[in-house]
Amino acid sequence: MTGEAFPGYLPYPTVARDIEQTLPGVRIIAIVRDPLQRAFSSYSYNYVRPALEMIRKGKVPGIPTDKSDEYYKTHHLFSFEDMAQAELTLLKECLVPGGEAQSKAREKYKSWAQQMFSWRKENDLPELRDVELCYGAQVLGTVPRKQWVELVKSHPRYVIDTPNLQLTEAILGRGLYATALEWWYSVFPKEDVHVLCLEELSNGIHKMNNLTAFLGLPAYNFSEVLAEGFYNVADHEGYDTLTTREETRNSHHDIPLSDFMKQDLLDFFAPYNEQLFELIGRRCPWQK
Numbered sequence: 259m260t261g262e263a264f265p266g267y268l269p270y271p272t273v274a275r276d277i278e279q280t281l282p283g284v285r286i287i288a289i290v291r292d293p294l295q296r297a298f299s300s301y302s303y304n305y306v307r308p309a310l311e312m313i314r315k316g317k318v319p320g321i322p323t324d325k326s327d328e329y330y331k332t333h334h335l336f337s338f339e340d341m342a343q344a345e346l347t348l349l350k351e352c353l354v355p356g357g358e359a360q361s362k363a364r365e366k367y368k369s370w371a372q373q374m375f376s377w378r379k380e381n382d383l384p385e386l387r388d389v390e391l392c393y394g395a396q397v398l399g400t401v402p403r404k405q406w407v408e409l410v411k412s413h414p415r416y417v418i419d420t421p422n423l424q425l426t427e428a429i430l431g432r433g434l435y436a437t438a439l440e441w442w443y444s445v446f447p448k449e450d451v452h453v454l455c456l457e458e459l460s461n462g463i464h465k466m467n468n469l470t471a472f473l474g475l476p477a478y479n480f481s482e483v484l485a486e487g488f489y490n491v492a493d494h495e496g497y498d499t500l501t502t503r504e505e506t507r508n509s510h511h512d513i514p515l516s517d518f519m520k521q522d523l524l525d526f527f528a529p530y531n532e533q534l535f536e537l538i539g540r541r542c543p544w545q546k
Contacts, residue, residue, distance in 0.1 A: 259473065269390050269432055271367055271441040278445045285473060286446060290534065291456040292544035293433025293527045294520075298513045300432065301338045304425040309335055309417040318417055334416050336409055339519050345430045346526060348405040352392035359387035359437070366391065374444045386440055389431040390424075403427045430523070436533035443537060453534075455542035459484075460503070 267273045268288060277284060313330055316323050321334055352358045363386055364375060371386070378385065396402050401410045402419045405427065410418055420426055432438075442451055452472045458465045466480040487502040513520070528545070535541045 259475065268435075268442075269388075269428070269438045271363070271371070271386075271388055274442045274445045275370060284450070286442060286451045287469070287472075288435075288439060288442070288451065288453045289456050290435045290453060290542065291433075292542075293430070293435070293531070294513065294523055295544070296433045297342065297429045297523075298338055300425060300429040301341055304422055304429070305341065305420060306331070306335060308420045308422070312417065312420065320415065321417075336413070336416055336418065337514065339515050340409060341426075342430060342515070342523060343519065344405045344409055345427070346523065348392060349389070349431060349434075350526070353387060353389070353434075353437075355385075359389055359392055360385045362391040363388040371444075378444075386444065387437045388441075389434055389437050390428065392431065393427045430526075433527065434530045436530050436537055439534065439537055453538040455544070457543045 267277075277286075310327055310330055312318050313321050313334065314323055318334075321330075366388070368375070374386065394404050397404045397407060400414070400419075401407050402423055406418055409416070425432075439451070439453070452469060454465060454469065462484060463480050466484070467477065470476070470478060485503070487500045487505070489497045489500060491501050515523070531542070531545045535545075
């Protein structure tokens, strides 16, 4: 049995269509995570880390290269709250019924998804949405995305234009799993899509058994493997360094957010979480 793992596939409707057309009989596994934890992880990994690397290599004019990471984070990088607030404002407007996430998707994918649109309308289902269409293209040379116009205006010496903008722009949007999975469920039979909550895998013998059964693999005792720990987590990248269960527990940090902003984000994610749970037929442990 052959498989491939790539997290970049999930948000794109055309990827779901292309996989369905080129790999008949394929089975899809999607792993979702607490969207707030995922957002902060994405901010740290896809914004802070490459921004610091750019500064250290002298790729940001006017910023010295010999200061501490904390100096740069204080004086030249936007905070997680800054980035989250800017994107949240954009998404709240884009995702309203009839907003750009729906209208642009309806136009962009009409050549191949018209039947799906019509079927959902006939069955009184919400229109399909593509969150990735909310962000748009570059606004100005110094402002790579429209959500950051005010941030750049108020802090012109802060770094914003980092590699992989499709990740930096969507630290919140890629945690709206239901909007993406609705496309996959529209393309694939529901029994061919298996969704795992990442947090379930910490004591996941039963979940792993379900997964092997879904793939048609023989039963396997995962207890020893899971007891050892995990790979490619916390500060250990890749699959050559094992992170023990104790290290994993100690690697979680409080997300630096004001109480108001944290509640605003939790309130924003809540209905999308409920849509996800309805789609997969169970709840993930990060929302009771």
